[in-house]
Amino acid sequence: MSTVVLLLITGLGLGALYFLVASGLSLIYGLMGVLNFAHGSFLTLAAFLGWETARALGADSWGALAAALLVGAAAGALVAAGTELLLIRRLYERHIEQVLVTVGLALASVALFDGIWGTDPQFIRGPAWLAETTEILGARIPNNRFLLIAIAILVLLLIVLFLRFTRYGLIIRAGVENRSMVTALGIDVRRAFTVVFAIGGAAAGIGGVLASHYFGYVSPQLGGSLLIFAFIVTVIGGLGSLPGAAVASVVVAVLQQFANFYLGGTGDLVVVLLLAVVLLVRPRGLFGRAA
């Protein structure tokens, strides 16, 4: 029983990380049709800058963690918006070129991070409570899982509120459904593109800081490894669907944890099999809309 609880809550924590990356991927794809392979770089950069911030403020305090999260979110948002304005915008509707640019950016940024911070993982510290465990039904759960889950839920709520109740939220929801109709109304959707990139980048940035606490280190590869699973989550949930990304994040991560434990470390394989099944049975993903 305690193992099940541990796997479940750790899975939820990992799912929270996947969601923070996948939410942006899904919105960006949904609105613009852009597969953003540079999304992992936003996350890694935010994780490094967040760690530098925390270290400068004395890594063990809650204030330092809060500052790291804010810096991570801001860095993610700025770099993502910059990427959209400088690179993606020029390649509007040119999907192959977009993929080439974002893949190139991802490769180049990893090399850049290697150059600045070195290739070895940097082990990080945080408030002491995060490294401790709490006992639930006999399972000793690392506390950082709870922080991850709480913040991911908060981010989900904020994005939902934004989409539901703001002018841009309305434009984005309409644009995901049919971009050319939004344009025909006289709305310049390119501004919404930048906004969506910034939101996705902020979520990924928060994810980067939290991922460094989940894994205990920061490394130039951090974003790339999470990005793969975030893409799988996005496809399983249905490209463009935020609820889909949330549900699929949890399903994928929990399944991965259980398979790793009970099926001899086959978590990644099981996830890929799940992806294959979903693509065969429901190609649009769990929450994907019919075209």
Place this chain on the structure above:
Amino acid sequence: MSTPPVLAVERLSLQIGGARIIDDVTLSVPEGEILGVIGPNGAGKTTLFNLVSGVLRPTAGSIRLDGRDVTTATVDARARAGLGRSFQTSNLFLGLSVLENVRLAAQAALGGAVSPFRFPRPTDAATRLAEDRLDQVGLVAHRDTLAGGLSHGDKRKLEIAMLLAADPRVILLDEPMAGVGSGDVPGLTELIRRVHRETGRTVLMVEHHMEVVLGVVDRVAVMHHGRLLACDTPEIVMADPTVQSAYLGEAV
């Protein structure tokens, strides 16, 4: 004509490869007129429509809206300049509520630089405008229904409400009767007439159903093989022998 036309299409051509899809079309639409564009299938009606709304770029000629050259303007820039467009299939965001659909159009029409993160109050200008327009077409009771759940006739009413909220100088209607059951045609025709009467706006309408066009429009333009055969009142156009032969020659 004393007042300058709201919409002026001059020597417009679209050539793709060796084919002239639109061939030297000149049309001018005065303020407040309803102009219908008819023609057999493949005559270039929808292409002309797409050139005017900005989806396609002409290879020659110009398009002026209110005297302003919009030949190279983007779709959204043209819409902001006053061209309101309705699509042939569906103009609606089926996953949004009825009110949200109209609000989107209202928000586009009201414009203004607003912070993306400002939460509009339920009483803001765009929402009030949207509610007024829903009232005008008789859909207020359905304001919170998803547009996808409306009946076909109500969907068309919602499209009209969106056009009214956007309040364009020129309303472009692309086959407004497409896919509408014959029972709904008279009601929709009446709605188009009413919108025109109440707003006094200029309407350019492409329609395959000739009876619908002839009953609503002030003038009718006949397209054939990418060229403009005739453009005049329905009586004169229908009496024109070239028009008759174009239609009879390809009649179903």
